[in-house]
Every structure is written in C-alpha cells, then in structure tokens.
Amino acid sequence: xxxxxxxxxxxxxxxxxxxxxxxxxxxxxxxxxxxxxxxxxxxxxxxxxxxxxxxxxxxxxxxxxxxxxxxxxxxxxxxxxxxxxxxxxxxxxxxxxxxxxxxxxxx
Amino acid sequence: xxxxxxxxxxxxxxxxxxxxxxxxxxxxxxxxxxxxxxxxxxxxxxxxxxxxxxxxxxxxxxxxxxxxxxxxxxxxxxxxxxxxxxxxxxxxxxxxxxxxxxxxxxxxxxxxxxxxxxxxxx
Numbered sequence: 001x002x003x004x005x006x007x008x009x010x011x012x013x014x015x016x017x018x019x020x021x022x023x024x025x026x027x028x029x030x031x032x033x034x035x036x037x038x039x040x041x042x043x044x045x046x047x048x049x050x051x052x053x054x055x056x057x058x059x060x061x062x063x064x065x066x067x068x069x070x071x072x073x074x075x076x077x078x079x080x081x082x083x084x085x086x087x088x089x090x091x092x093x094x095x096x097x098x099x100x101x102x103x104x105x106x107x
Numbered sequence: 108x109x110x111x112x113x114x115x116x117x118x119x120x121x122x123x124x125x126x127x128x129x130x131x132x133x134x135x136x137x138x139x140x141x142x143x144x145x146x147x148x149x150x151x152x153x154x155x156x157x158x159x160x161x162x163x164x165x166x167x168x169x170x171x172x173x174x175x176x177x178x179x180x181x182x183x184x185x186x187x188x189x190x191x192x193x194x195x196x197x198x199x200x201x202x203x204x205x206x207x208x209x210x211x212x213x214x215x216x217x218x219x220x221x222x223x224x225x226x227x228x229x
Contacts, residue, residue: 034215036152043202043222044144044152049215087152091214094166096142096154 002026002090006099012107017078021102023071023088032092033071035064038101039084047086048073078104109133111141111203111220118226119193126189127223129203136184137161140206142216143177143188147199157206158186193227200224 003026013019023033031051036044046055048064051071061076075082083106088099114128129141142157156167158177165177178187186203201223204216 032213036216043219044204044216045219046215046217049207049217050210050213055217089152089216094157095168098152098154100151 001095001097002029002093004088004090004097004099006086006088006102008102009100010103010105012105013078014107015078015080019075019078019104021073021086021088021104023066023073023099025069025071025090025092028068029090029092031067032090033064033066034089034091035062035073036087036089037082037084038087039081044087075104080106109205109218111205111218113201113203113220113223116224116226118228120229121195121227122192123227124189124191125193125225126187127201127225129186129188129220131184131186131205134205137181140208141179141186142204142206143175143186144202144204144216145199146202146222152202155188155201160186193225195227195229197225198227 005024007022033051035048037047038044047058047062051066052064063074065072083104085101085103087101110132112130137160140157140159143155145153155171156177158165160179176189203220205218207217208214
C-alpha cells in the first residue's frame with residue numbers, strides 16, 4: 001500500500017491565520033491526491049481533488065498544491081468553521097489510503 | 108439534492124451478523140461506484156472496498172476480504188456492507204462514499220453518507 005504521511009498531526013492557530021498542512025506519499029503519485037475536512041461528529045467532506053482543483057461549493061480560501069510525492073493544503077485565512085481535522089488521500093492506486101489526519105485547533 | 112443516506116446505529120454482540128445500507132438519492136445510482144470506509148474511534152479513515160452498482164464488480168482491501176461482503180440492490184438504489192460474525196474489533200463508524208471517476212483516471216470521493224456507528228460488545 002502507498003503510505004500517506006501528514007504533518008503536523010495537530011496545530012493551534014487563530015482566526016484569520018494562514019496555515020499549511022503537508023502530506024508526503026511513500027512513492028510517486030503524480031497529482032493523484034485529494035483532501036477532505038472532517039468536523040467532529042460529521043462525515044468527511046471533499047475540499048480539493050487532483051491535488052489542486054477546488055471542489056464545487058468550497059470557499060476559495062482553501063487551496064492545494066504539489067506533485068509527485070509532496071503535497072500541501074493551505075487555508076489562507078482561517079475561519080471559525082475551519083477548526084476540524086484534515087485528511088489527504090491518494091487515488092493513484094485503487095487500494096486507496098489516507099493520511100493520519102491533521103487536527104486544527106483554536107489557539 | 109445528491110446524497111447518500113445510511114441506515115441507523117447498531118449495537119450487536121460478538122458472533123452476530125449484521126447488514127448495513129447506503130441509499131443514493133438525486134443521481135443515477137448505477138453510474139457511480141460506492142466505496143466503504145471505516146473509522147475507528149479517534150483514528151483515521153480506512154478504505155475497505157468498492158463496488159460498482161452497474162456490474163457488481165467489487166474490489167476489496169486485502170485485509171477485509173473474507174471478513175465483510177459488499178453488495179448492491181439496483182432496484183432500490185442501495186449498497187450494503189455485511190458481516191457474518193462480528194468481533195469487538197469491528198466497533199467503528201462506517202461510511203459509504205460515492206466515487207467520482209469523471210476525469211479520466213483521476214477519481215475522488217465526492218459524496219459521503221452520514222455514517223453508521225456499529226458497536227460490538229458482549
């Protein structure tokens with residue numbers, strides 16, 4: 001299986017901060033990365049697919065970047081509703097795998 | 108509205124059987140594969156397998172093959188996940204998710220069910 005390693009595992013930030021979450025794959029996967037947000041008690045929600053394509057309805061403060069093995073999710077100005085856990089996922093192999101998650105908490 | 112609606116929470120004893128469901132609304136059900144994803148308490152997401160409602164083609168994660176069964180009933184736009192003999196270690200939230208494969212070889216889970224909590228305890 002392709003391993004997806006996220007960093008940091010958690011971070012504290014304030015409203016209007018800019019934050020970046022990193023995801024590294026164990027092998028080259030081109031642009032086959034998706035990002036999801038999960039608020040407590042809720043199902044995951046797709047934010048970004050194919051490394052940098054914003055899903056319809058997702059605010060433009062979310063952006064994705066990267067290729068090959070290194071990927072990032074950036075939130076340009078944190079809003080109160082953005083405090084959640086974020087997961088990367090690879091779709092290069094149909095044995096889909098997710099990162100361990102990054103919990104974004106209020107400072 | 109496009110949505111997946113899952114069956115309710117279940118509490119079972121070890122050794123019992125269980126079948127949970129995921130019903131699609133607002134889209135042509137046979138056009139998109141359905142994946143099942145497990146989330147144990149406080150943990151990440153784990154893909155279990157994917158089923159194509161159109162032809163019932165199934166791909167299992169090796170660690171789940173033989174432990175669970177995926178199926179579909181096209182007549183009621185539903186996918187199912189079942190166990191023949193539950194273990195305490197099956198305690199988790201189970202999500203179904205729609206697999207969007209509209210962009211060539213790229214794909215992603217664009218619609219998620221609300222999750223079904225399965226608790227297995229004696």
